[in-house]
Amino acid sequence: MASKRLGFLSQVAEDIAPRLLGCIIERDIGNQTLRGKIVETEAYQQSDAASHSFNGKTPRTSVMFGPAGHLYVYFTYGMHYCCNVVVGEEGYGAAVLIRAVEPLDGINVMEHNRAKVGIEMTNGPAKFAQAFSIKLEHNGADLKKGSIRLIEQPALDLVDVVQTTRIGISKAKDVPWRFYIRNNKWVSKL
DNA sequence: TGCCTGATGTTCT
DNA sequence: GAACATCAGGCAC
Numbered sequence: 098m099a100s101k102r103l104g105f106l107s108q109v110a111e112d113i114a115p116r117l118l119g120c121i122i123e124r125d126i127g128n129q130t131l132r133g134k135i136v137e138t139e140a141y142q143q144s145d146a147a148s149h150s151f152n153g154k155t156p157r158t159s160v161m162f163g164p165a166g167h168l169y170v171y172f173t174y175g176m177h178y179c180c181n182v183v184v185g186e187e188g189y190g191a192a193v194l195i196r197a198v199e200p201l202d203g204i205n206v207m208e209h210n211r212a213k214v215g216i217e218m219t220n221g222p223a224k225f226a227q228a229f230s231i232k233l234e235h236n237g238a239d240l241k242k243g244s245i246r247l248i249e250q251p252a253l254d255l256v257d258v259v260q261t262t263r264i265g266i267s268k269a270k271d272v273p274w275r276f277y278i279r280n281n282k283w284v285s286k287l
Numbered sequence: 288t289g290c291c292t293g294a295t296g297t298t299c300t
Numbered sequence: 301g302a303a304c305a306t307c308a309g310g311c312a313c
Contacts, residue, residue, distance in 0.1 A: 139305070147305070149298095157298060174306045175295025181305090194305060223306050233297095266305050 102241055103249060106165035106184045110140035110191040113184045115258050115276040117193055121201070121248035124229045129206050131229055133198035133219060134250075136281045139263045140274035141181070142191035147269040150190025160237045161190040168245060170226070170236040177223035180231050182240065182247060196222045196275075198229075199283040220285045253278065 105116055117138050124131040141148035149171065150161045160169045161183055169181040169192050181192035198219045200207055207228040211218045219225045226232075231245065240247040256279070263275040264285075277284040 141305075149305080152299085155299075171305085172297055173304055175297075175304090177295090177306050179305060196305090221306070263305075267303090268305095 103166045103247060105249065106182065107186060108184070110142040110184050110193055111274050113182075114138040114140035114193045114274060115255075115260070116252055117182065117195075117247075118258060118276060118278050119250045119253045121250060122195070122198060122229070123246040123248060124203075124231070125244040126203070126206060126230055129203050131203035131206055132201040133225070133229070134201055135195055135197075136199050137195075137197035137275070137277040137284045139194040139196055139276070140191075141194060142185065143189055145269055145272060145274075147263065147266045147272070148190065148192075150192075154190065158190060161192050162188055163237070166240050166247070168231070168235055168238040168240055170231060170233055172233055173223075178226040178232055179222040180226050180235070194222055195225060197277070197283050197285045198225050199281065200228075216282055220283055222285075 117135050120135050122133050143150045149158045154162045164187045165184045167183045169183050172178055181194045183192050185191035207218045208214050210230055211228045219228050238245050259277050259279050260273050261275045262273050
């Protein structure tokens with residue numbers, strides 16, 4: 098019964114993170130549909146000290162241990178939400194953080210949500226979550242259906258994908274699991 | 288332009 | 301009680 102769609106999400110996080118670049122995120126708000134292209138991701142998985150799942154399953158991280166293709170939303174720094182795509186085998190805590198997207202449709206709604214225009218709308222994980230109005234209530238949402246959907250796109254040419262170390266973390270900083278689209282202005286700084 | 292810091296709340300120890 | 305996968309504003313240069 099499992100849909101063939103998003104089947105690639107059952108691979109390991111560091112393989113899926115670059116594969117998600119170029120994929121489309123859709124978000125229904127009222128009678129509007131926001132669409133954005135993923136341009137920056139980071140991989141996190143259970144054996145990784147920087148991952149929320151590193152210390153095992155907790156009420157907060159239980160979604161990460163669930164089936165792939167769901168949304169893991171967490172609240173951080175007292176004021177921000179970040180959203181991840183749960184990946185890998187069920188029972189193994191892995192996810193890919195969506196760090197930045199390129200707005201395609203519903204840009205006026207994103208501007209309203211962010212009170213910003215241009216790249217400031219979505220060039221960071223918390224900015225993206227705010228622009229798309231993704232909050233804790235969406236934790237565990239199914240990305241194959243519902244109001245937030247992930248649309249698979251053909252894999253990008255590897256020459257267009259840049260792989261670097263992750264940013265904004267204090268552990269396992271040397272693990273090169275951050276991926277972004279080369280020469281894309283919507284990628285977050287640093 | 289780039290560094291520094293305050294804001295803020297959930298989670299875990 | 302401390303850590304935290306952040307952001308934005310203020311200030312120095």
